Amino acid sequence: MSLVQVRREGAVCTITLSRPEKLNALSQALEAQLAEALADDAVCSSRAVVLCGAGRAFSAGADIDEFRNATPAGILAYYRELGQVYERFAALPQPSIAAIHGYCLGGGLELALAADFRVADRTALFGLPEVSIGILPSSGGTHRLVRMVGVARAKELMLLRDRFDADEAFRLGIVTEVVDEGRAVERSLEIAAQLAELPPLAVQVAKQAANLMAESSREAGRTIEQLAYAALSQTVEHREATEAFTEKRRKP
Numbered sequence: 390m391s392l393v394q395v396r397r398e399g400a401v402c403t404i405t406l407s408r409p410e411k412l413n414a415l416s417q418a419l420e421a422q423l424a425e426a427l428a429d430d431a432v433c434s435s436r437a438v439v440l441c442g443a444g445r446a447f448s449a450g451a452d453i454d455e456f457r458n459a460t461p462a463g464i465l466a467y468y469r470e471l472g473q474v475y476e477r478f479a480a481l482p483q484p485s486i487a488a489i490h491g492y493c494l495g496g497g498l499e500l501a502l503a504a505d506f507r508v509a510d511r512t513a514l515f516g517l518p519e520v521s522i523g524i525l526p527s528s529g530g531t532h533r534l535v536r537m538v539g540v541a542r543a544k545e546l547m548l549l550r551d552r553f554d555a556d557e558a559f560r561l562g563i564v565t566e567v568v569d570e571g572r573a574v575e576r577s578l579e580i581a582a583q584l585a586e587l588p589p590l591a592v593q594v595a596k597q598a599a600n601l602m603a604e605s606s607r608e609a610g611r612t613i614e615q616l617a618y619a620a621l622s623q624t625v626e627h628r629e630a631t632e633a634f635t636e637k638r639r640k641p
């Protein structure tokens with residue numbers, strides 16, 4: 390049974406979590422198929438990736454039935470292998486957009502946070518219920534959320550809030566754009582098409598550089614910028630774009 394679907398249109402790839410009867414709960418089988426999808430040629434050679442959920446939710450989070458009896462050793466083994474899928478998604482060289490509707494909870498929100506951008510429709514409902522069931526967001530979500538919204542807000546969302554909607558997620562800076570009901574995928578595809586038009590190497594390097602800045606000292610960050618520019622200055626895309634500007638053929 391296919392729990393993850395990959396569809397390529399032009400330079401853009403759409404990955405659909407497809408376990409709608411369980412609100413796309415992230416079972417290990419689904420995570421394994423997501424890992425396979427990320428290694429698929431159609432995804433690897435695309436210029437931008439949209440991740441969405443089938444049915445009435447983006448994802449209601451980790452599969453509670455599966456992790457209920459997990460042991461500490463089992464959990465650590467999981468994160469050495471299958472649980473890496475969240476990081477693999479984040480590490481895609483090309484930009485990614487999570488198109489969110491309905492529930493986006495727990496591990497579902499962690500997966501969405503691993504995308505570069507999030508577009509939510511008005512039905513989107515976010516939440517991190519982990520602490521209320523005696524655990525914490527542990528697929529990169531606690532780390533990403535703190536960097537995205539700050540420590541105090543992250544604690545608020547993890548400890549005090551049950552659910553928050555798309556407008557609030559936008560105010561917090563978690564969501565890039567809020568759209569009308571049913572338009573999240575369509576709008577994400579538009580953004581993906583816009584990203585796909587940009588020079589691909591510059592996009593990849595800018596994405597990686599931005600990710601590294603959060604981990605770097607000012608000095609290291611400045612060095613990354615300068616080295617990245619030095620490398621990109623030699624690309625055909627950069628040469629052509631600057632020549633076109635000088636020759637008044639087009640604006641960069």
Ligand code: COA
Binds near residue numbers: 411415450
């Ligand atoms: N893990 C496993 N199964 C899940 C799930 C999860 N995280 N979230 C939903 N499902 C399953 C339900 O068990 C149900 O399966 P069933 O029809 O075989 O009984 C199906 O998906 C539909 O969910 P249901 O609860 O009937 O829908 P609802 O609209 O009444 O409620 C939620 C939706 C999201 C509020 C509710 O399903 C829920 O609280 N899910 C758990 C969310 C969570 O805590 N996630 C984080 C885990 S760390």
